[in-house]
Amino acid sequence: MNNLENCAMNDTGRLSASLTLLQSIDNSDQLENVLLQICRLFSLKHMTFLVVRAGAAPTQYPYYCTTYPKPWTEAYVAGNFFDTDPVIEILGWSRLPVDWSSLDSGRARQFFEDARLSDVGSHGMTIPLRGPQGERCLFSVSSDHSCADWSILKSNSTRELSIISHLLHEKVLSELDLPTRRSWRALSPRERQCLEHIASGLIPKQIAAKLSISESSVRLYLRSARRKLDAKTSHQAVARASFCEMIKI
Numbered sequence: 001m002n003n004l005e006n007c008a009m010n011d012t013g014r015l016s017a018s019l020t021l022l023q024s025i026d027n028s029d030q031l032e033n034v035l036l037q038i039c040r041l042f043s044l045k046h047m048t049f050l051v052v053r054a055g056a057a058p059t060q061y062p063y064y065c066t067t068y069p070k071p072w073t074e075a076y077v078a079g080n081f082f083d084t085d086p087v088i089e090i091l092g093w094s095r096l097p098v099d100w101s102s103l104d105s106g107r108a109r110q111f112f113e114d115a116r117l118s119d120v121g122s123h124g125m126t127i128p129l130r131g132p133q134g135e136r137c138l139f140s141v142s143s144d145h146s147c148a149d150w151s152i153l154k155s156n157s158t159r160e161l162s163i164i165s166h167l168l169h170e171k172v173l174s175e176l177d178l179p180t181r182r183s184w185r186a187l188s189p190r191e192r193q194c195l196e197h198i199a200s201g202l203i204p205k206q207i208a209a210k211l212s213i214s215e216s217s218v219r220l221y222l223r224s225a226r227r228k229l230d231a232k233t234s235h236q237a238v239a240r241a242s243f244c245e246m247i248k249i
Contacts, residue, residue, distance in 0.1 A: 014041040015160040015199065016249050019242050022167050028175040031065040038164065039067060039141075042157050045121040046142045049168050052088060053136040065172070072118035086111055087126050091136050097158055100124040123150040125158070127165040132230055135173060139165035159235070163199060166239030174243075184229050184244065191225040192247050194218055199238045199249045 018038045025034055035047040048066035062082055066073055075081075082088060086108035090098050100112055100123065116122055121142025129137040141161060143150050187195070190211070197207040204222070208215040222234050231237035241247045 015163060017041055018160070018164050019167055019249050022164070022171050023242070023245075025171060025175065028065065028172065031172065031175075032067060035065065035067050042141070042161070043143075043145075043153060044141050045144050046140075048138075048140045049165075049172055050088075050138045050140070051135070051172065052082075052091060052138060053134065054173065063172075069119045072115065072120055075118070081111075084111070087124075087138060087140060090126055091128050091130075091138065094128055095130070097125050097127045097162065099154070100126070123147070125154060125161075127162055129165055129169045130232075131169060131173070135169070137169050137172075139168055159201060162233075162235045163238050163242075166236045167243055170240060170243040184240070187225055187228060187241065187246050188221070190217075190221045191228070192241070194221040195225055195234070195238050195241050196247050196249060198222070198234050199242075199247070 018041055021034045021037055025031060031049070035049070039045065039047050046067045048064060048068060050066075051063040054063070068076075076085075084107075086103045086105070087100070090103075100108075103112075112124075122144050124140060124142040126138050126140040129135070129139065131137070139161070143153060145153060190213075193211060194207055197210060202210065204215050204218040207218045211218070222237070225241070226232070226234060226237045229237045229240045231240055238247070238249070242249055
């Protein structure tokens with residue numbers, strides 16, 4: 001068993017630790033250091049959160065926070081790579097995490113090779129995010145692991161990274177004083193329990209056994225929680241409930 005498998009099996013508290021770090025942020029200047037700490041928790045090389053569009057807000061965009069090397073970031077901004085980065089195009093066609101290796105046009109391959117040579121990482125994944133006010137954001141992670149280890153890392157961490165991406169979305173836009181938080185209805189005890197178990201990695205069948213209720217009841221509670229929190233997915237509901245301190249993870 002390699003180190004990544006050991007880490008994934010033993011470090012069950014990394015999601016909780018990551019969410020605690022994000023909740024501790026008082027201003028956007030602290031975000032880069034928090035991302036660096038989360039990278040270490042997940043054995044990742046870099047993380048980036050990019051606000052491509054923030055609804056009708058007048059603030060100048062794109063806004064970003066990244067752990068990428070400064071020379072790459074400076075070249076990216078100076079060259080206005082926002083218009084040519086193949087990762088940004090993901091917003092137009094996917095709502096699911098996308099491995100960079102699937103972006104295999106000649107232009108994309110050259111872009112990622114330039115990024116690799118600039119120490120961004122050999123592998124990467126991007127999670128697209130859409131908010132209720134028209135926000136469009138991207139959360140990207142990268143790695144220098146071997147192909148086999150990168151595959152293991154993705155398999156073991158995509159669920160947790162998806163939850164982290166949604167909390168980042170809430171936290172970043174909140175720190176930028178953008179109107180993302182609504183007066184969401186309170187969750188019932190069962191709804192809170194179901195979301196907390198989703199965050200821990202359980203599926204509805206396992207949650208049902210743990211709570212001694214039917215699987216259909218679990219799915220009903222999850223649907224109700226998503227509706228109350230205006231969330232499209234259970235992962236988004238978990239992040240939003242955590243952001244509002246409705247649940248403990």
